Amino acid sequence: MTEGALLTVTGLARRFTMPRRHLLAPAPVVHALNGVDFAIPRGSSFGIVGESGCGKSTLARLVMALDRPSAGSVALLGRDLFGLGSGELMAMRRHFQIVFQDPFGSLDPRFKVGRVIAEPLDALEPHATRAERRERVVQSLVDVGLKPDDSDKYPHEFSGGQRQRIAIARALIVRPDLIVADEPVSALDVSVQAQVLNLMLDLQERHGVTYMLISHDLAVVEHVTDTIAVMYLGRIVEQGPAAQVFARPLHPYTLALLDAVPSIERRHRTRRQRIPELGASHDPGDPGCPFRARCPRAEARCADERPLLRPVAEGQLAACHFA
Amino acid sequence: MSTAVVSIGRFFRYGNFAIGIALTGLVGLTALVSFFWTPHSAILIDVAAKFRPMSAQHWFGTDHFGRDVFSMIMVGARNSIAVGVVAVSASVTFGTALGLLASARRGWIEELLMRMSDLAFAFPAVLTAIMITALWGPGAINAILAIAIFNVPVFARVTRGAANAIWAREYILAARAAGKGGLRITVEHVLPNILNVLIVQATIQFALAILAEAGLSYLGLGAQPPYPSWGRMLRDAQSYLFEVPEQAIYPGVAIAIAVLGLNLLGDGLRDAFDPRLVRKR
């Protein structure tokens, strides 16, 4: 898509076949991802926002090549991850790492912290000497603001915020180009959230790492990223520079999302426009706009023609007929 | 009030565990000692001295061949434990390997292995063992093989269930993202995290194996004379049940002690390994 981008995602789709309801019924198919395109330039931060079920975690797994897409491609440094042999893919993994949401579930309770952090190193650079390995573990710990002798402790001896630092240290140890962060702070308390977000920003300045940040929290995404994509039912419905999208959302869903965030500043606000709760999942054979059932602006046209993601303002894309 | 409830609860938790350890230890110790010392020979026949009652010389009396029953019980413990250890080790090894494979590969391999274990489960375990020994002939080795074989699907199933739960954890995803392959993840992450489940299951299967061995020996399909085994002692005593009933009681109690001890031990270990129970108290 974009020349020289670090990560290019093209036409990415993922369908899951669910268990049959009964023996003779056709197996239901869930379209978690319905054709997603974007590119992330090196050194930038790309945010993905959406509510549960919008496909953002599926997207994270596909970008990390932890799952195979039904269609489309993910190219990192110009190489299609799904066109690689398993050995080549493993070698590529030093270029991209991930930080998960749950600071308790993402660290093996039986591994000491040093071993947790060294895991990518052990897998990707098995020839590193003991001294080298030790040195890099310490370097990674110090990078994320932990102490070198923390490496001999077990994960349960740390708080949630510290454990998320450990997870970041693990991702950082192979000096990846891209770190995918899937809801990295949503399990943390507000004051700890701020510490971890600041750490992520510091690390980007120091090491030039590129982030793909996935979150349901609009404020978090706005704070950390320069470009954001808003996802709805497996598609990007709006994309653009973060500040611009937040200041002037062009898709009605983005508007509803922003409007729904409880805000300190807008107390006793006037009655918001309410969007009804999400009903049944969208039928991909449906020709219309997937958001129209909940959209306050929907017209006849929205039922017949699906709006495509198109440029509507300087650098800003939206998938709405009225944008 | 609640303090009393807690201490009674504690007793059932730790007290049972302690009894389990004590009983299992007793059986183990008896078997160990029998290698170096028994009051009399356990195989030496002295028909003249048959059916002696309990005495200072023969603690549990003598059987219909005049053998010292206490010595036979001691050596029988050795037999039961040997059969249990070998059979369970073999079935743990194979069953766990199959379960781990099924869990790591999923798809048709998992389906095939689990349907095969369904098939094995469809036959009662002891019946399978009898079938096998009937085919291959009676004897200690074949009894071990038979018991091992019907335990393999048990471990395959338990392993697969526990391993599937571990594979769903995020740290497995993290390990994959770090670049580790399936085998390495299985060895480094999955196996250590399901070890507690396997130990508990092995303890319980050990008890079942001892019971199965006694059953096979009782039917004459286990260890062959002159080596004493609890099951065969029970069968021999059966013929004289009305004349010398205590002869049936000794091996019966020995089997009960071993099985009860291992079951209590297994329960205790399960509680000890279950972090949810620990946290609740």
Next chain:
Amino acid sequence: MTLLAVEGLNVTLATDAGPVAVVHDVGFTLDRRETLGIVGESGCGKTMTALALMGLLPEAARTAGRILFDGEDLLAADEARLCSLRGDRLAMIFQEPTTALNPVHTVGHQVAEVLMLHRDMAETAALAEARRLLDMVGLPRAAERLAAYPHQLSGGQRQRVMIAMALACKPDILVADEPTTALDVTVQAQILDLIGELVRELGMALVLITHDLGVVGQVTDRVAVMYAGRVVESGPTEAIFAKRAHPYTQGLFKARPSHAGQGRAAGTAARLATIPGLVPDPRSPPPGCAFAPRCPHAIEICRRPPPLVAIGESHDALCHRVGEWT
């Protein structure tokens, strides 16, 4: 007489390592149609306070102080009395509607059960009332959904069912512990609106426990900010949002990323203000002010227990140095 008056509430948990004090000297009053928000981070004692109100503290907990509900001390009441109050005059909504509903009963049955238990209603009458309640909480197609099982509903719909159950007997006090934390923002907005409306219509008093200052701002009249088991600042929501007196409250507000144009797009991303360090271990609390080790304004005097200082009309803060810095 006020509907609810909590006076000097202390909760101590017996643990293997000895008693641990998790709630210290918490006090507040609440009247009908009033809403109180209790805000704080995990481990600050807010959930323990809520459970104490409901008489649902774990068995290992010891309490001191009084919780006067219509003049009756709930801490002194026996379990039978509490049982007859809970679900009837005191109701609670939990964070996780998935685990709080029984998966093997239909939602209609679960709502009706409350009515059959506390109002001695016959089953048909109770089911009819359940339908009305589910309608009231905005569950779409409520009549059909009576026969639905919890797993057939979405998270937001399950939370609506929980609310219907809580409201079945028109309670005097509704305690909501993080009622929207597990929900998406658009759903959260609807549930918060719903709770707010119902409190006004039914004349209930609401205690809303949350970590989210935005949620507090949206719904409540009064706020109590808790830290390490104590209320460190309390007062009218407007007053606290306008003038945050306690350094911890200030820290919480500043640590929130907000759409204030300070994001990366505005150039190099500004760092968020953080509260350094960690919440103190309740087993070994620091001497004096519990926040002092993390407080940017702490001085020598903060090693002594801080006084409750009046900031404005019914607005207090637990701090030695209120107003001594800008």
